[in-house]
Amino acid sequence: MKLFEYMGKELFARYGVPVPAGKMVTGADEAAAVAAETGAPVVIKSQILSGKRGKGGGIKFADNPAEAREQAGGLLGTSVQGLPVEMLLVEEKLQIDHEFYLAITIDGAAKRPVLIASAQGGMDIEDVPAEYIIKEHIDIYLGIQPYLARDISRRLGLSGQLAREMQRLLPLLYRIFREKDAELVEINPLVQSGEKLVAADAKVTIDDDALYRQKDLPYVDERTPAERQAHALGLSYVQLDGNIAVMANGAGITMGTLDIIQHYGGRPANFLDAGGGTGMEATAKALEILLSTNPRVILINIFGGITRCDDVAAAFAKVKQERGIPVPVVIRLVGTNEEEGVRILRDNGIEAYQVMHEAAAKAVELARS
Missing domain, CATH: 3.30.1490.20 (ATP-grasp fold, A domain)
Structure with a gap:
């Protein structure tokens, strides 16, 4: 769960991190x-x-x-x-003498928190060369000890009062990270204003699985209406910025579908994993969610195992008959009860594809036209 900037700064202030x-x-x-x-x-x-x-x-x-x-x-x-x-x-409005970057996040490969700092903060931090980025893994049993804070301050080129400010700030940031079950605590920029360091921005992301014990934090629902609808149905759905709506049955095949759409120069509008064993009713509701996002084309990619191809085809027919489908639909249908599914689709004016890349190429062609 991401916090809005003002929420992050309120949290920082509670822990003693200077904010405007x-x-x-x-x-x-x-x-x-x-x-x-x-x-x-x-x-x-x-x-x-x-x-x-x-x-x-x-x-x-x-x-x-x-x-x-x-x-x-x-x-x-x-x-x-x-x-x-x-x-x-x-x-x-702060007097800005210099901008630093400071963050603590999780290094998934190392399975440890990592402190990231740079003397070149501000916009386009992602373009700063690696040699100007400081990364130090944090021992969760030791936290940020004074020797580490002093070393980071020195490597950032700080001395005197500014070094002392940084050495006070780093343990506070790690305390927020640990106590609030954060996945990310970031300040960009951390502004040098005279002899003070001030958090001019705040980005805080909380682990969703730990929200039950973070009762003092505001709840932020960043999902779109379509994402909320899909969540209520138990479907995995993420809205993207393309124009080809996608439904497939399984996370792997869904990701593969997004990749092959991009391979042919198209832009997927969403990730929708309808899962294995999704029945006709849930499939029909998933189709309605896709239609609510006003795509140019819908691409359905089903490799039927537990999911029955005839159920998917029947769901498509139901939505088409009851509310209409005003955009082109491309369907790849292979697997359990494939013949019956293909027959149902053909009766509704749709020819199913058997090969995924052919279906994706057709969807991209239709989206462009």
Whole structure:
């Protein structure tokens, strides 16, 4: 579960991590009031669960309350990175002398937490050369000991008061990571403002399986309406940004379907694993979810084992007869009760493919036309 920036900063402040003074608002007048309260120029930041907000036009600046009202009104109700802007964080504008990057996350290969730091923080951190990135695995029994904090400060080129600030900050960040069951705690940028280090941003991701014991954290449901519908049906569904809706029966075959669509130059609109043994009713509802996302083409890829091909075909026929299917559908159908499934599809004007790459190529061709 990802936290919005303002939630992450509230969490940081509880642990003693310095953050700019500010508040979350949902209206332009509230933004003006916060600007007046801070008594200084402010930054107005869209609260969406996505990066690259600055490049996407989701961050504005204001020198006074009137400007804050105008800029906030211009952001609220718009879309940034394809996500609706319903909340803003209005906070003091920092004096930025230097930007660092700091994060703690899980190294899956090493099965240990890893501290990542760089003296080249800010936008496009992913483009910073590897030689400028510091990575140190953390012993979960020892945590971040003073010697490690001193070493990181030295390698970041810090000395004096700034080094002491970093040495105080690192254990706090790890404490948040451990106590809140986090998968990621990230500050980018960590701003040097005079002799202080301030978290100018906050990205916190909590392990979903640990939410039951994190009662003091707000719950953030980042799923789309289609993802919520699929979850209620017990289906694995992730919405993507393409135009070819996909349904297959199994995680592996679904991933393979997405890959082969991209191989032919297409863009999948989703990941939908209907699973093995999904009956006709659930399959029909899965098709309706795909239709609700308004794709250009639907590609169904079934290798029937537990899943019966005739059930899939009957579900398709049911949806087509009851609500209509206004977009082209390409179906690859192989396996259990294949002959009956192919017959049902043919009766409904669809010829099934037997080879996956041929079906994917046809779906991409239809999406382009």
